[in-house]
Amino acid sequence: ISNITRIHNFFILGFPGLSPSYYGPASAVLFLVYLAILVGNSFILAFVIYExxxxxxxxxVFCHLALTDLSFGTVTLPKIISKYWFGNSIISFYECFTQMFFVHYLGSVMSFLLLVMALDRFIAICAPLRYPVLITNNIIFALCGSAWFLPLPLMLFVIFQALSLPYCQSNIITQCYCDHISITNQACGNDLKIAVIITLCIAMFCLLVPLAFILISYVSVIIVILKMSNSAGRRIRAWSTCTPQLIITCLYYLPRLFVYLANFVGYTFSASVRIVVVMLYSLLPAVVNPLIYCFKTKDIKDSLKMKLFTK
Incomplete structure (x- = not known):
């Protein structure tokens, strides 16, 4: 390829077609979203550590999820806020690849943490007598540590493979942050197709393997709950312990599956709609999850009431 030019910077396009008169409100909304992520997830971390x-x-497990949400918001939002607030759309070549690594790495970590959470509820409901032995704090630390470690070599491989590609297209990132699709759309060469296929296989492994276990575990949990006698509210208590986890899991997986299925059946989104959908399913769980922890989890809710309403 004779006309390859070295790209030193990328330009973050953000929301295509957004009028400059709306840059201020857009930056304010994104800043409030980041503030909600920062405050909510930091509160969960501090409260669980203190209590x-x-x-x-x-x-x-909630703490690990909160840390993942907090990290994802910190990696993605400041740059796009800076674009709309200060007009700074430029991101360096290697800074863009670094952001891409953390975007996909943290998304994979979240998927495996949801698997750990499903395992916790599966044992708690289906084998309650063995729960204190099978699920201890040390075991949870080991499982969550594995969730953080397992995607690391996979994402490093994806990044180095993308770095090895020649880039001969434009340097405009049609997204609010750098991700693999946006960056490799600017690449060329014979190895591009192979890189895209390998990355898709890794993404499906990080998404579908945990999802398969999560579906099997929650179906088993629901069957066990439905078979329970309702004496002393056992069924209600079992449902209440699983509800937060089910909501969190649905917030993460359902929008992604909707987008993948829409692409599979040939339904295409405009660039603006696609970016809005991606931002919603990427950031909405990080905003909503702390509220779910506080208002849908009995122990946290009771502890908060005790702290707020007792002298």
Whole structure:
């Protein structure tokens, strides 16, 4: 390829077609979203660490999820806020690849953490007598540590493979942050198709393997709950312990599956709609999850009431 030019910077396009008169409101909304992510998830981390009674396996998983949400918001939002607030659309070549790594790495970590959360609820409902032995704080630390470690070599491979590609298209990123599709759309060469296929296989592994286990575990949990006698509210208590996890899992997977299925059947979104959908399913869970932890989890809710309403 004779006309390859070295790209030193990329330009973050953001929302295509957005009028400059709306840059201020757009930056304000994105800033409020980031503030909600920062405050909500930092509060969950601090509250569980401070409240010794909450240092149980399920709440330790919540802490890892909160840390993932907080990290994802910090990686993606400041740059796009800077674009609309200060007009700074430029991101360096290697900074863009670094952002791409953390975007996909943190998304994969979240998927495996949801698997750990599903395993916790599966054992708690289906084998309650063995739960104190099978699920301890140390075991949860090991499982969550594995969730952080397992995607690391896979995402490093994806990044180095993308770095090895020649780039001969434009340097405009049609997205609010750097991701693999947006960057490799600017690449060329014979290895591009292979890189895209390998990356898709890795993405499907990180998404579908945890999802398969999550579906099997929650179906088993629901069957066990439906078979329970309702004496002393056992069924209600079982449902209440699973509800937060089910909501969190649905917020993460359902929008992604909708987008993938829409692409599979040939339904295409405009660039603006696609970017809005991606931003919603990427950031909405990070905003909503702390509220779910606080208002849908009995122990956290009771601890908050005690702190707020007792002298």
């Amino acid at each position: 010794k009674s909450l240092q149980k396996p399920m709440y330790l």
